Amino acid sequence: QQQVKQSPQSLIVQKGGISIINCAYENTAFDYFPWYQQFPGKGPALLIAIRPDVSEKKEGRFTISFNKSAKQFSLHIMDSQPGDSATYFCAASSSKSDSWGKFQFGAGTQVVVTP
Amino acid sequence: DVKVTQSSRYLVKRTGEKVFLECVQDMDHENMFWYRQDPGLGLRLIYFSYDVKMKEKGDIPEGYSVSREKKERFSLILESASTNQTSMYLCATRAPEKGMGRAFFGQGTRLTVV
Numbered sequence: 303q304q305q306v307k308q309s310p311q312s313l314i315v316q317k318g319g320i321s322i323i324n325c326a327y328e329n330t331a332f333d334y335f336p337w338y339q340q341f342p343g344k345g346p347a348l349l350i351a352i353r354p355d356v357s358e359k360k361e362g363r364f365t366i367s368f369n370k371s372a373k374q375f376s377l378h379i380m381d382s383q384p385g386d387s388a389t390y391f392c393a394a395s396s397s398k399s400d401s402w403g404k405f406q407f408g409a410g411t412q413v414v415v416t417p
Numbered sequence: 418d419v420k421v422t423q424s425s426r427y428l429v430k431r432t433g434e435k436v437f438l439e440c441v442q443d444m445d446h447e448n449m450f451w452y453r454q455d456p457g458l459g460l461r462l463i464y465f466s467y468d469v470k471m472k473e474k475g476d477i478p479e480g481y482s483v484s485r486e487k488k489e490r491f492s493l494i495l496e497s498a499s500t501n502q503t504s505m506y507l508c509a510t511r512a513p514e515k516g517m518g519r520a521f522f523g524q525g526t527r528l529t530v531v
Contacts, residue, residue: 304459311457334517345421345507345522346460353517391459393520403448403467403511404475405520409459 305329306394308408316416321379323411325392328373332394336405337366337377340389349390350377382415389413419444423508423523430530436495438526440508446521448511449491450475451483453504454525460507466491498530 307326315321325335336351352359352366352375359366365378379386392408424439442449448467452460452475462475464483472483480502484492495502506526512518 308459336519338520343524345509345524346520347522348519351517351519397517403518404450404462404465405460405511406462407452407460409457 304409305406306392306408308392308411310411311409312412312414314414314416315379315382317382317384319382319415321377321382321386321413321415323377323390323392323413324374325376325394325408326372326374327394327406329394329396329406330373331396331398332406333397334395335366335368335375336393336395337364338391338393338407340391340410346391379413382413384415384417387413387415419446419510419512419521421508421510421521421523423506423526425526426524428526428528430495430498430528432499432530434495434498434530436498436528436530438493438495438506438508438528440491440493440523442489442491442510442521444510444512444521445488446510446512447488448513448518449485450509450511450520451481451491451493452507452509453477454507455504463493463506495528498528500530502528503530504528 338346339349340346450465508523
């Protein structure tokens with residue numbers, strides 16, 4: 303069973319629109335929540351990350367919103383561009399010593415931005 | 418920039434063959450991981466290693482083994498390849514910042530077992 307549940311599975315958005323991807327987790331030991339972006343034929347690469355001591359983090363057009371009480375976090379892509387078309391994965395990890403730096407990944411969301 | 422290099426982009430192997438997937442990193446990271454990526458299932462952890470000769474099972478280790486004889490190299494071994502092991506395999510390292518280190522991925526190996 304997946305420890306991090308991601309939705310939607312796919313998303314089509316017009317250029318200039320907002321893309322929103324949601325993730326939920328159960329393990330309260332998780333304390334680091336990154337988002338990875340993957341283009342076809344490439345490995346995933348870190349896009350943006352957040353720790354649970356803040357509720358929002360923004361980097362350019364990308365924003366993570368974090369709701370600790372609901373155990374949910376989301377990625378917002380503002381002013382979506384065709385170059386943002388990719389697969390996005392949310393992830394979570396724990397800094398506790400018995401986790402050995404493992405990430406748990408969501409199932410991924412394929413985002414297509416139409417011109 | 419961290420480089421994680423996987424030895425093959427594409428592989429086609431026959432059922433029952435022993436398959437080796439090689440991964441090399443150039444940043445002296447202790448933690449290395451093997452994931453498989455399947456549509457709708459995301460990235461699932463097969464094995465990981467936090468030091469030379471140390472290994473731990475991930476979430477789906479059945480049918481796989483690993484080897485880490487040198488810090489920079491982490492190999493995934495399919496003892497007897499089966500068609501349900503057709504997948505994209507991704508090697509990763511993780512930077513050592515406790516709890517916050519980012520993962521660096523290789524470009525992936527697309528394995529087809531026929």
